[in-house]
Amino acid sequence: MEQSGKSARQSPTPDELAVWREYVETAEAIRQALAAGLQATSGVSPGDYAVLLALSESEGHRLRSSALAQGIGWERSRLSHHLGRMESRGLIRRRKSGNDSRGAVVELTDDGARTFRASSAPHLRLVRRFFVDALTPEELEAAEKVATSLRRHLKELAQAAVVAKA
Amino acid sequence: MEQSGKSARQSPTPDELAVWREYVETAEAIRQALAAGLQATSGVSPGDYAVLLALSESEGHRLRSSALAQGIGWERSRLSHHLGRMESRGLIRRRKSGNDSRGAVVELTDDGARTFRASSAPHLRLVRRFFVDALTPEELEAAEKVATSLRRHLKELAQAAVVAKA
DNA sequence: CTCCTCTAATTGATATGTCAATTAGAGGAG
DNA sequence: CTCCTCTAATTGACATATCAATTAGAGGAG
Numbered sequence: 109m110e111q112s113g114k115s116a117r118q119s120p121t122p123d124e125l126a127v128w129r130e131y132v133e134t135a136e137a138i139r140q141a142l143a144a145g146l147q148a149t150s151g152v153s154p155g156d157y158a159v160l161l162a163l164s165e166s167e168g169h170r171l172r173s174s175a176l177a178q179g180i181g182w183e184r185s186r187l188s189h190h191l192g193r194m195e196s197r198g199l200i201r202r203r204k205s206g207n208d209s210r211g212a213v214v215e216l217t218d219d220g221a222r223t224f225r226a227s228s229a230p231h232l233r234l235v236r237r238f239f240v241d242a243l244t245p246e247e248l249e250a251a252e253k254v255a256t257s258l259r260r261h262l263k264e265l266a267q268a269a270v271v272a273k274a
Numbered sequence: 275m276e277q278s279g280k281s282a283r284q285s286p287t288p289d290e291l292a293v294w295r296e297y298v299e300t301a302e303a304i305r306q307a308l309a310a311g312l313q314a315t316s317g318v319s320p321g322d323y324a325v326l327l328a329l330s331e332s333e334g335h336r337l338r339s340s341a342l343a344q345g346i347g348w349e350r351s352r353l354s355h356h357l358g359r360m361e362s363r364g365l366i367r368r369r370k371s372g373n374d375s376r377g378a379v380v381e382l383t384d385d386g387a388r389t390f391r392a393s394s395a396p397h398l399r400l401v402r403r404f405f406v407d408a409l410t411p412e413e414l415e416a417a418e419k420v421a422t423s424l425r426r427h428l429k430e431l432a433q434a435a436v437v438a439k440a
Numbered sequence: 441c442t443c444c445t446c447t448a449a450t451t452g453a454t455a456t457g458t459c460a461a462t463t464a465g466a467g468g469a470g
Numbered sequence: 471c472t473c474c475t476c477t478a479a480t481t482g483a484c485a486t487a488t489c490a491a492t493t494a495g496a497g498g499a500g
Binding site: 117118119120124125127128130131132133134135136137138139141181229232233235236237238239240241242243244247248250251252253254255256257258259260261262265 | 283284285286290291293294296297298299300301302303304305307347395398399401402403404405406407408409410413414416417418419420421422423424425426427428431
């Protein structure tokens with residue numbers, strides 16, 4: 109009867125599945141609300157914001173493209189395409205790197221810096237309105253614990269997969 | 275000194291912001307892991323899965339396109355585009371509705387039904403592995419509470435916005 | 441130097457998502 | 471019937487995301 113033992117159960121129970129659905133749908137709804145707010149208040153997308161934030165916080169408002177990709181956790185190709193769009197809107201500029209002319213350096217234009225300054229406060233206000241204000245201090249703490257557990261578990265699974273491949 | 279009062283605070287504190295980032299990044303990581311798993315095990319995207327699930331559960335494996343959009347919470351245009359892609363892969367079929375020939379009826383093909391059956395179990399296993407197994411029963415309950423609070427708060431804000439417009 | 445291989449970044453193809461504009465038919469007022 | 475208006479769904483344009491293939495230069499072996 110190992111099928112009935114807890115460790116042999118393969119699919120979530122209906123209750124577990126309901127929590128899962130609530131979890132993903134909620135995260136998606138908030139992501140979407142915030143994206144719409146950011147777009148409406150300052151005309152930037154969440155992707156734009158991530159790039160502008162990373163550049164704004166960096167020394168000299170510039171970063172190697174690979175360092176930028178690393179910093180915001182994007183694949184390079186995604187970043188290349190996105191930088192192309194941002195460059196055509198005048199938010200950033202790309203130059204060849206001095207030491208290694210394979211590498212590109214991405215830098216914020218004045219317009220990009222101005223756009224980031226204009227978008228930052230409204231964005232943070234929305235994070236507060238949509239997320240922080242919705243939760244009691246206890247819930248906020250619980251949310252952190254849940255996210256941390258999920259993250260840790262995912263990392264372990266990824267680690268196990270890597271080991272299995274080797 | 276109303277700036278220092280809690281109710282006047284506009285931006286999240288650094289701690290609150292850190293929780294927010296952990297929350298969104300985690301949700302995004304899970305979404306992405308699950309999408310990759312679904313693709314690898316059965317060659318369907320999360321969007322395909324949502325459509326196939328709704329049709330599989332419906333009377334006669336068919337739904338009015340507007341009812342389908344409503345059921346999975348998509349905009350119509352998004353659904354139209356997605357159905358076009360699924361139809362070209364032979365997973366679904368569209369017919370004109372009898373009573374109202376503006377309306378289209380979407381139905382599962384045999385191949386679509388087979389594809390859904392093949393993708394369902396692996397998908398549910400992954401939900402269990404990535405989400406349910408990561409959390410203690412207490413954390414699972416906490417996750418539900420957090421999601422519910424966030425959802426309720428979002429709905430209230432949307433309601434307030436609608437009222438403000440009127 | 442020449443060849444090999446590795447790395448940085450871009451490019452092209454395709455899938456997905458959003459918005460605005462359009463098409464087709466329903467249904468009522470006159 | 472004709473016109474008006476509303477609804478259902480699609481379409482086109484464009485932004486975004488992923489994957490595979492490619493380009494350009496770095497850096498070492500010979």
